[in-house]
Amino acid sequence: MKKLTIENWKELQPYIALADYHEYNSNAMTLLMWSNRYEAYFETYEHFALVYTKMPHHEPVWLMPYCALPYRKEALEMLAKRSEQLHIAFEVHSMTKEFKDWLIKEYPQAFLIWDCYNARDYVYDRMQQQTLSGKKMQKRRNHFHAFEKLYEGRYYYKPLTREDIPHVMAFLKRWKETKKEEEYETIDAEIIGIELLFQYWEQLPVEGGCIYIDNQLEAFSITSRLAEDMVQIHVEKANRAYRGLYIAILKCYLETLPDTIRYLNREDDMGLPELRKAKSDMQPIYKIQKFGSCHQALKIHQADAHWKDAVMQLWETSFADETKASSQYYFTHFYHEEDTWLLTSQQELISMLQLRPMDISLHGKKERVYFVVGVATQKAYEGCGYMKQLLHSVLQKEPYASANFILLQAYDWEIYKSSGFVETYMCKRWKLDKQAYLQDEEKGKLTSQFTISALVDIYQTYTKDKEGYRIRDKDYFIQQFLPYADLWQQTLYVYEEDQQPCGYLLIEEHEQDVEVIECAYTTPKVFTNMLSHLAQTTKKVYLRTSVEEDVIGKGKLMTVMMVKQLHKPSLPLEHLYINETI
Template identity: 30%
Template sequence: MGIELKKLTLADCMKLDRYSTLRPVYLSERQPVNQFIWEEFYNTHYYQNDTYMMCVIQTNDISGPMMPLCKTEDIPAVFQEIKAYWNQVLGKPLNMYLLDETFINALRTIPGFEEEFKIEDCRDNYDYLYDAEKLRTLSGKAYHKKKNHLNSFLKGYEGRYEFKILDCSNVEEIESFHDRWLDNRDYEDKHGSMRSEENGIHRLFKYCGLVDCQIGGVYIDGNLEAYSIGSYAPEIKCAFIHIEKANINIPGLYNFINQQFLIHCFPEAELVNREDDLGQEGLRKAKLSYQPIRLESKYHIFQNS
């Protein structure tokens, strides 16, 4: 059987664009920037052919394919091919990670699937999807507190702040700010992923110019005090916010960069994916407070041994 796994590189991450458009996929893992940031944490390898591309992850806790990217009608056949490889060639049960609702529903059409596999609902990995225009305007009663925080920032720092679209020439000052931001954070790191995210961000900056993403920053009194990194999927009109960091000692700054990044860098976006909360209580509370229009479910499946 011809599945040969290769180590995922930045150039390979960019191949995701071709496959992620084969059907509407709203998971953050469909985006090359996300895969590149987390490649080290997951020790990601990949396989591709004319029909699908899949990334395979391996950590201390989990090992197996992530959701293959393919057409909806190809899901059952693609799954059976991967299952045969795992069972017959590798001699291992097939465990698969981070599957969306459409993929799970297609698997349920395979005779005997639900008897052979356990489906695990993975709430910590759910992505948060928002109405982009609501985040740009913060209009309506549900956003009243957010609008107040934003107005307080605008008033308190009037004449002192500036939003800028950043590029590779700004990498050194972004990294300098990021290190200062880390010094002032107290993490809840439930999944032990903090250091890998930091490494991924720095590798992203190392290859700045080769990565298809947008970077925005907020300056106060001429100093960078917040930045955000995002990418865009035009076929689903969705902006993906991969990184957002702001000086926690400046009230309302997170509200400001959240809004301005969308206004200036993704004006055409109708949806915004702000990724998952990894089970961090404070982060979950913050993401819910922005009133997501839905949570994008993710599932793991485990083959009975």
């Protein structure tokens, strides 16, 4: 491996162009500019080039191999070989999502991958930033117009040339004096990189622009082409004392570019809140995700006693609505190792799910399905495709592969659509028109005194004309329904007429409103009478019902459950009902 220098960077450039990754580390100018801090080493082969970078007092890290797609496997195999020969960890950093997806597909469960959130490139629409047109650009447009008005006749823009270099360096000296001392190390490294680019300005594919105000340089930029349709901003500095100057230097530079340039890459935010806000305020059209990886086997397996503490910890940190008490109850009464599947790597829990058996009623017959619960991935590994890998692998195993349906609930339904889950079970959430349900004389009464048999009878009567509902018995109400109602501070009321139980309401009461989590009844008239009792409260009343229920008020359709159909027949589309969370 040889160090990347001014003299040899052209040897690497053709391979970078073949890869066409569009991310800012995949730019010879970036590697050169920061070579005083991140030394880059490379070697070329017939079809690919390999590059690693090294910071002082840090281990080297490989970048993605540079080559056309057909030669990636060949390149990665050589990278593995060179890792062993050079005693460098077989890790690939600054990976794009496209490369990450390819790596997972070609080498399943062979690499541990993590999301480098702070390293995402911010990409902007060139013409939007140039013209400043549209509602999103209003603030920037106002700042630019203010700049033009304030400094008309006093400023001018010009392409950056060697004649401007002394003025740039003088500006950087003044600019550094406005910074904190703890920032000097990074600032000095950047200035050294700028000086290197200036030293070989005419020999390198870099360009830029500058603005003079009252004949003094107050802003400049240094850029290069990252791809045929994308320009990268390596450096952009402006005197903040001049309102709108940062916007002006970018706009003026972009106006000089050919029409083929459509995108603007402004690199990452390094995890700095102020920089993140500034880059976000510029309205990026997308961000280029970055991932790190190491060659480390992943394993998908059932849980055992060794993993219980890790599973509990991930459960408690992943689900905001869980309490210590509800988690403890779940793991005491419902957690079964044989239902729990894990994706792990070297004794680290990466991702988990539980597939609980559940019986539903279809066409009057009992149907065994599996209910996915406790789906979670460690935060450091979110967005890396682990849950999809785990689901795909587990659902090919028995007994799940023989089931007709897999049911799932989620905080974000979109995540699971790519795994074949479809939003199937729906409900309506109503804001009750209380005035419409006020009665001159109330019928029946609500009581917190009831028998388990009454709950079972009411539920069975309510669901007799429905499909896909969970089959509930006394044990369900004793071991699950009532304990969880208590844990989540919900109250169950049974509605009676003539001392006969004929409906129930599971209620969650808040400061401003009352939420009916579940209601069941024996006749529509009973339902109306139950609602009249709810209408007496001074609080707003919300309730969830099946899609067929007719309630006076404002209703909104909501997804209750997703379904992945593995075999025929399909679930019926009419009268579908379920209301389960565990």
